[in-house]
Amino acid sequence: MFPAIESLAMTFPTLLADKNVDFWFPTQGSSFAEEVDWVYDLILYISLAFFVPMMAFMVWCLFKYIKARGTKAESQLSHHTTLELTWSIGPSVLLVWMFVQGSISFLDMRTPPEGSYDIGLQAFKWGWTMDYGNGTFHPELHIVKDEPTKLSMRSTDVIHSVFIPAFRAKKDVVPGRYNYMWFKPTVASEKISDEELAKLKKQSEGTSWDYDKHQVTPEGYTFFDLYCAEYCGTNHSEMQTAVVVHETQADLDAWIKANSSRGDVSMEEWGALLYARRGCSGCHSVDGSKLVGPSFKDLFGSQHGLTTGENQVVDENYVRESILAPKAKVVAGYQPVMPSYKGQLSDDDIASIIAYLKSISESAPTPSAEAEPEEESAE
Ligand code: HEC
């Protein structure tokens, strides 16, 4: 099966370093894994059983029938019906067997069971947003052990592909339609101790969280990898996220609740979190460099032209409109490729993003009437 081959190719360089990888394949993390690996092994060993003796025989013939230079070649036009039937029918039977075995697993993977736990997945250049319902969105995929889980997937731009090597699951995400995939995770994530997590947090202070280096999420869970497996542009290789498998539904519910709203985090901090979590960082830098979209550094309070030729001041209303209806006013020199976040960011979320934009803008004016009466940190 393709997932197995690709997972091997992808994990090979990190094979020895990664504790999630057995000798040959990633951990068997879902109910599909055993089946897929079995079919893979079946095909591999049948191929080896033919390849090795054939090559050995060929090399043996090379030496056995070697002739001196200049010897005239003889014609060998003879025919052996039994031999020819054997080498045609034998392999055909084996091929059909491989096909049937592969199809059985394939059909199983195609059909989500009734009553699966449904999570929305949105793919975009270049990241992922999972929709847990009730306005809770997060780039990480959080699911429950032994619970059949279905992903309802869509793309805002080009074709992406969800690939979770440990689950042996992969499916394309195509713009303009919903695609579905499902799996039943069988291995739960572990959580490291609070002290260990605090240590890691300290190490990575001031930088973004390095999943590869720490091998746990910012909340301290071990995780499986989720990659984009369809080349989709410049930052395709960074289109990765973590899959965390919770022990019980109650654990997942608690996690969703904790991530559903700002809680007692300040607006500015929440805005920064949303910037990182909701994919803005894929298109907008905060260091002044131009990516797919304009940088957020010193954006708030500045002025620039629109594609219509009009001049636009970046204020609260304009930012709000840019997030909810990005195509209404397009910045001159940019393509109208930003997805709308309508229905995905609450009023509080948008106000938090505005607070964050102000905090990284020199020219941000004093808080206007619309902004929260929160103390402005003038750095
Ligand atoms: C797929 C890339 C992409 C993503 C993701 C994205 N944007 Fe944009 N954004 C753009 C582009 C391109 C523009 C400029 C063209 C336009 O105005 O639509 C833009 C424009 C903007 C503007 C107006 C900027 C200006 O200079 O006037 C704001 C504000 C904005 N985005 C906020 C956000 C926020 C907040 C997020 C995350 C919640 C986000 N964007 C996610 C591509 C993106």
Ligand SMILES: [Cu+2]
């Ligand atoms: Cu992609």
